[in-house]
Every structure is written in C-alpha cells, then in structure tokens.
Amino acid sequence: MTIYFIQAFIYLIAAVIAVPLAKRFGLGSVLGYLIAGVVIGPVVGLVGDETTTIQHFAEFGVVMMLFLVGLELEPKMLWSMRHRLLGLGGLQVFLTAASAAGLGLLFDLPWTVAVTIGLIFSLSSTAIVLQTLQEKGLMSSDAGRSAFSVLLFQDIAVIPMLAFIPLLALPELVEAAASLQVAAEHHEELNLLAGLPGWAYAIALFSSIAAVVVGGHYLSRPIFKYVASAGLREISTAAALALVIGIAALMSLVGLSPALGTFLAGVVLANSEFRHELESNIEPFKGLLLGLFFITVGAGIDFGILFSEFGLIIGLTLGLIALKAGILLLLSFPFKVKGSDRWLFALSLAQAGEFGFVLLSFSTQNHALPLDISQRLSLVVALSMLLTPALFIAFERLILPIYEKRQSKTQEPDKVDDQGPVLVAGTGRFGQIVNRLLAANDVKTIVFDQSLSAIEVMRNIGIKSYFGDATRMDLLETAGVGQASLFVVAIDDRQRATELVLELKHAYPKLKILARSYDRGHQYELRQAGADYVVNETYYSALEMAQQSMIELGMHPFKATGLRNSFAKTEEKSRDILYETWLASTEDNKFNANYRELFMQFEDALRNANKRERNEGHSLERSWTPPPKGYAEEFE
Template structure:
C-alpha cells in the first residue's frame, strides 16, 4: 500500500510542477505531461516497470475523452459543417494515411504495418492546437475554423480506426504472445459473452449491444438522470455519470468491441439531452486527470537509448512526417481555396502528430499489429513532432503573418476625393457601428483605416472606406480635417490613437475629438492628449448587461434605470478627481497613494448612493425627453449645407 501512495505522489508532483511551467512557456498541457513523464522516468528513474500497468488504467481517460467528444457532436452542428468536415477532414486523413503508407512500403514495411503507421500519423494534436488557437485568438479565423473541422473529423475517425486495427494483427506477433497469454489465462480467464459463438451469433450479439446502447441512451437515460437529480446530491450524479461510462465500456469489452466505440456512441445519443452539460462537468475532471496520467506514462516509457542509438534516423523521420503532412494540408488548402495567411495557419497548425497517435500506438502494440521496436521509434517521432509544434506557431506569428500583412498593406494609399463632416479613423467592429449610425442619419463621413484587408471587407458590404494611415497629416488634410466638425478615433493601436489626438488638438483645436478608450488607463492618456469626449468601449455595454441581470432577478425596470443613472452620475462626479490623482503620480505611485484611496472611496460612495430611495426624487433625465420641434431634421440639413467646404 505504501508503494502505491509513493508512486501516486511522484506522478502528481511531476504533473503539478511541469504542467503549469509548460503552460506558461506556451508549450501546452499535453507537452507538460510528457515532459513530466520523461523527467521522472528516463532521466531521474523514479518510476519503472509499473508504468505499463498504470498506462492500462490511464487509458480509460481516452474512453472518457471520446464520450465527451460524442456529447459535443450535435446533429445540427455536424450537418452545418458537413462540407468541411467530410470533404476537408476526410481528404486530410485519407490523403495523409495514403502518402505515409506509400513511404513505409517503399522502405520495406509489410502493408499492414505501413497502413497502421499511416493511420497513426494522419492524426494531429487536438489538445495542443485548440488550446493554442484560444490563447492566440485564432479560433474565429478562416484557418482556425478549417483546422477545427479537420480535428473534429480526426477525433471521430479514431473510432473506426480502433475497430479496424485489430484486423491487421501479424500472425507471427500473435504467435509470440500466445505463450505468455496462455500462462496468464490459466490463472485468469478473460470474461466474454462471445467466446465460442459462431459467426452469425457473434454478429447478432454485437448488433444487439450497439442497439442497446443507442436505444437505452435515448429512452432510459432521461428518466434515470431525473430520478438521480431529484435527490439533490451532486456526488450521486457524478457516480451515475461514471456508472454510465464504465458500464458501456464494460459491455463493449464483453462483446469484443472497443470500449471507446461504445462510449462515443453513447455521447452522440446524449448530445441533445438536457443533462449534457451536467454530464460534461462531472466527467471532465476524471477525463483530464486520467489523460494526464496517460501522457505521463507515455513520457516515462520513452526509451532514450533508442533515440541516442538512432538519433539521425528519428530526427529525419520526425521532420519527414511533418513535411509530408504539411504538403498534404497545403494542397488541400489550395483545393478548398483557403487564402492568405489562413492557408499557412491551417498548414502549420496541423503538421504534427497527436495525442491519439500514442493511443493508437499502444492499441496496435497490444493487438500485435506493430512490433515493440517499431512502436518505440514511432512513439519518439510522435512526441518530438508535438514538442516542435510551438515552434511552428512562432514561425507563423513572427515570419509568415507579418509578411502577409505587409504585402496586403504595401499597396498605394487610396486617393480621397471627398470631404466629410465627420472623419472616422478606424473601421473595425467599433468604427463600423459609429459610421453606420452617422451615415444612416445623412451625416457625411470619411473613413480611414491602415489595414487593407479590413477596408476591402467593409467595401464588400457596400460601405465606403479608404485605405490610409489616419495619423498622416497629409491624409487628414485631404479628407478635409480643417473644416470637419469632429474626428472619431477608433483605431486599435493605443499609442497611435494618443499621438493622433495630440496632433489634431494641437493643429486643429476647433475640431471635436471623440475617442474610443480600451480601459480607464487608456482613457486617462487620451484625456491627457486633449480628447474632448472619451468613451470606454465596454462601459455602456457592461451597464446594459448589468441591467439585464437585475431584470432577470425580478427588479422593476424603472428602478434598474435609476440605479444605472446613479452609477454613471457617481462615476462622472469622481472622474475629475481620479484623473487628477492619476496625473499627479508616477506609474509606480498611482496604486500606492492617493489614486488607490480615491478609487476605494469611489466604490464606497457608489454603494451608499445605490441604497438611497429616490422614489420621490426623480432626476430630470428620468422624466422623459421633450420632443424636438417640427421640421428639426430639415433645419439640421440646412445648417449642414451652409457649412463652408474645402476646395
């Protein structure tokens, strides 16, 4: 018992230390687990022969992962993604497997081993790629969406791969294993419902088991979960979720099928269940821990003597696999017309092998499809390709993406042949709303943006925009800044926005400068630069969300509007004092002295003001608005037409 505790402690310590460090370095959690295994295994030697036994237990994390993958596959989502999912994903898996298989055949491998190697390297790392996409904000890009479709197809394809690989077993490997298995069988006979059955009966049992999982999951799971949920005990719901997954896995094992296949089918059946999110939240911690343990055992089981003995061969294989995958992906990007930097993002992000490669390798080894020597070499290739994945993203960020941005922005600045009453610098998500509001009210605007792609996108929707850097004085002059009423600063670069405000207020002091601030600190800098009106991009939307939350709690709409008005009034009243304290202190002193104290006091005053009952003290702004006189719109239009225009 003591040895079990010590081994568990070693594995957990390795994970707790290595994974946060790997995450901080941008390597991802999977690589963190692999590194932890390498350290406690081959390097330090804290774990040994028990690694293989623990790995069999940890593989249940893969079963849970596929159950969760099935839960995410709603039929509507799959149908909406059918073209990219089946076309792009199917061609990637099939094409990569075929090319790798051809290379393996060229080097003299039997076709069964060559096909298995092709299937293993056809998969990419879902964990590393999706995590990196989220961290770098690439999920919503065209390249990110296409990569996600391929990864989703790969995850689904693992199921038939697990069912197909045992059929490729080599007779000589099976014969070698039979003696050891025979000895073990004398002491423990494998439980099976299909042992000794004829082929037709075996088929009926398998069909019946799959039907039982689908029908039972659809009709019996809901009453079961409702009954358990009525107890109000979260731990019982967790036990039920584990019971479901373990029971289906056991059933599949009893009939000779892959446990992952059964749990995946169950997940798909339950994808539309009202208890789906509860199932995910209960299963996910176990899945994460067991998968982490699995990757640690993979790292601990890496034979570095194989790496050092065949260093050149393994490095060549690693880069060869990545180049082959990249070529297949690049060709598919051309066929499916993925353009620009998205094509390279799609290509580089999926060029590595993945965590399911370890699963298929272990599964192939257990089913006597691949010899242990080849499996050790392939395991090193998979691990090294995953280690190199952060480098591929660095290559994309530092080399490829800047070149595409530069090439798209290298064209000549547009000729601005009109002047505007309002000039808008920046036509991103913020500037577009401002421009549409003004244009729909007949206000003449001139829009400038230094991102050519953004300008082209806006033009596709019929909105006029000019490619050019709004911080250039000559472009502002051409746009008519001398006679403009206002300049709206909505560019993304904070330093450039501050410099633009400084220049315009110094050169054209009569022009109203209305600036978008990212946060309070940026707002102070814009105010210091001379901006007349500053609005935080999240301030009003956050107030609205807070109001909706209060309304959901049952509070009266008028009371909510009063509280929102109070919040804005207190903020406005204290803004000058906060700004003065911010401006007076250095960056280091602001949060140590007067500014911090004022901010804390602001929160106290806010809470006090919110408690005041103002039912009989309505502010003027809360009584409604007096409508403008008739013909007001025509008067405004006449005033605009009489303004002098620059020649």
C-alpha cells in the same frame, strides 16, 4: 496508499509550476504539460514505470474532450462536413500510410512491418490539436474545421486498423513467442461480441450506435430533469460523468472506439437544454485528465535510447513531420483551404497521435512489430507530439505575419472620394452601434475598417465605408481629417488604438477624439494619449444589467434607476482623481498600493451613497422622462 498521494502531488505540482510559466512565455498549456512531464520523468526521475498505467487512465480525457466537441456541433453541421470528413480525412490517412509504408520498404523492412508503421504514423494527436485550436480560438477557422474533419475520420479509422493489424503478424515473431511460452499473456479486453458470426456482429454494432443516438435523444431529457429536481450540484456532476463513462464502456464492450461513441452522444445532445450544464460539469475533469495525459507523454520519453540513437530518432521525427505536412499541404489545394489557413492546417496535423501509442502496444502484442522497432517508434511519436506546440508558435510568429503583410500589400485600400464631419475607425460590434445611431440622426460619417466583410455590412445599410487601415495618416487626410469635427476610435487592437489617438492629437490638436477602451488601464492610456472622451465598452451594458437584476429581484424600476444613477454619479466623481493617481505613479505597475487604497476608499463612498439612496427613497437624479399612464399597474 501513501505512494499514491505522493505521486498525485508530484504530477499536480509539476503542472501548477510549468503550465503558468509556459502560458506567460506564449508557449501554450500543452507544451507546459509536456515540459513538466520531461522534468519529473527523464530529467529528475521523480516518476517511473507507473506513467504507462496512468497514461491509459488519462486517455479518458480524450474521450471527454470529444464529447464536449460533439456538444458544440449540431447534426446539421456535421452533415455539412461529410465531404471533408470522408474526402479530406480519408485521403490523408491513405496517402500518409502509403507514403510511410513505401519509405519503410526502401529501408528493407518487411512489407507487413512497413504497412503497420504507415497505419500508426497516419494518425495525428486529437488531444493536442483540438486543445490548442480551442485555446487559441482557431476552431471556427477554415483550417480548424478541416483539421477537425481529419481528426474525426482518424478516430473512426482506428477501429478497422485494430481489426487489420493482427493479420500482419510476422510468423517468426509468433513462433518465437510460442517457443518461449510468452504468447501474449497480456490483459484481454472484454468484448461481448467475441465469437459471434459476422452478420450478428454487424447487427450488434449498429444496434449499439442506435442505442446511443436514440437513447440520447429520448431518454436524456427526462433523466436530467429528474436529476435537476434534486437541486444538488454533485448529483448533476455524477450524472454527467455516468453518461460519458457509460457510453465509453458500451462502445468498448462491443469493440468500438469510446471516443467515437461519446462524440456521437455529444452531437445528439447539442440541442438539449442541459447542454451548458453538461459542459460545465465535464470541463474540469476533461482539462485535468488531458493535462495528466500530456505529462505522461513527456515523462515516458526514454532518453537512453534517444541518446544512443539520437540521429536516427531525430531524423525519423523530423521526417515524419515533413512528410505529413507535405501531404496535408497538397490536399489543401483541391479542398480549397487557402492562405495562412493552409499552413495552419498542415502544421497542426503533422505529428503522430496518442492513438499511435495504443496501436504500437497492440501491434507488439499481436506480433506485427518487433519490440526494438516499437520502442524507437514510441520515441518518434512522443517527440513529434512534443514538437507540435512549437509548430503552432512557428505558424503564429513566422508564417502568419508573412500572409498579413502580403494581404495588406495585395489588397489596396479603397480610394476615398468623400469627406464628412465624423470619421470612425473600426466597425466591429462597438463601432457599428455608434455608426447606426449617428446615421439614423442624419449625421454623415466616413468609416474605415480592415475587414472586408464588416465594410460590406455597413455598405449594405447605406453607410459610406472604406476598406483601409485607419492608422494611416495619408488615408485619413484624404478623408478630410483636418476639417472633421469628430474622430471616433473603435478599432479592436488596443495598442494601435492608443497610438492612433496619440498621433491624431499631435497632428490635429483641436480635433475632438472619442475612444473605446477595453478596461480601466486602457482607459487611462487613451486619456494620457489625448483622447477627449473615453468609454469602457462594457461599462454601460454592465450598468443596464445591474439595474435589470435589481428589478428582477423585486425592486421598483424607478428605485433601481435611482440607484444606478447614484452609482454612475459617484463613479464619475472618482474617475479623474483615480486617473491623476495612476498618471503620477512612476512604477512599472501603475496600479500600485496608493492607487488600490484610493480605489477602496471610493468603493466605500459608493456603498454609502447607494445606502443613502435606498434609505431616502428618492433618486439623486431627476432627469428621466416620467412614465406613461398605467405603467405602475404592470408591477403591482
């Protein structure tokens, strides 16, 4: 028992140390897990042969991930993906398998071995790609949707591959195994449908899928209502785990992919009122198991074979990545994946996948691959997965900036043919509200934004808007910034917003500048740059929510309004003093001990002010409009 505690501690502490460091250096969590595995495995030797067993257990994280992905997809959305799912996914698997098999024949491999290798290399890493795309917020992009379609088809394609590979067994391997009496004494997977005739097998498969779909639709709601009535969080978690594990077990018992079954269940439950609860219960287990899986991939790298045949292994790994990326780039043209999304799509799927380990083991056990080739291919699969985060980094730092520059050059800013008293930089969710209120009160605004879609929205509601970079002074001068009364900064980029305020205040000292900040630190930076008025984008919405919370808890609306105003007044008194303390600090971290101590003093003053407000029973502010007649009856 002690050895299990020690092993668990090693894996967990490696993740705790490596992943935050990888995130801090912009490498992503996946690469952090892989590096942790390499360190505790081949480098230090803290873990050994048990990694293969743990890897099979950790692969359940992929099953959980596909369940969560399914929860995000409505059936209508999945139907809309059918062309890319079958067309793009099918062509990718076929072309990659055929190309890899063709290259294998050039190296004088038997055609059965070449085809087996082609099938293994046609798969990509669902775990790494989806985890990274979600982490970077790229799932909703055209590249993200296309990559997901391909990955989903690959997961489905594993099923016929498992049925086809035993037909590719090499006769000499089968004979050698029989003569040595080592004819596959491995653990046989339990399959309830083994031995059934073809027609009965097909009916049983479709019945199992129908049971998941129909049961998920009609039985899940009463079951989860019953569980929720207990009011125990651990029972809800147990129910969520039982659902995923049960469906995975059912799919395995009939010879289908557990990942496919849980994905279908997720899609069926996408419209359920229990969807968010399921997500919150499953997410921690999914994250830990996926992290454990990535660690075992890194720990399983055999550096002995790698160093003895370094050139061959590295050449095969880079060749595989280049081959798959090239095929994916070609497929992106007919399926209209454009611009930088084309490169993201190609690079994200250029590795081999975790199911490659499953197929390698299965192929060896069924005598379709010699053991020595399987060991080398296992290294290629692991290294290609290890390099995937580096491909994402290359896309972000090398390819994406090129397309952004190209877009800024090819898409010329609109010619400004008007001027107004108010100029607004940025028309996102914050800037739109500012513009709408000003326009509703007949205040003429000139709006700039670098998003064509956002500009079209503003034009459709009759607000003069221009496509262009609001940080370009020549563009602002054409719009009459020198004669303007007011400039509103509402762009999304924190650094560019601060630089714009600094440049505007330097060029036009008398211009009034109002700016949106993201947090308290950004607020101080904008004030330091010269902004006349700064508002935190979440401040007033949070005050509104807090006031409504008190009302929902039974407090009279007038009382809640008084407490809100008391809070705002005390906050306003402290704002300038805290800013001056922050400004006077010469340390890199301006939120130092002096600032924190002063902040806590104001927090105490805030609590005391609100306590007095509650005890006195009247508001410190009397500026709101009296309520209409009959208003009080609504709260009696």
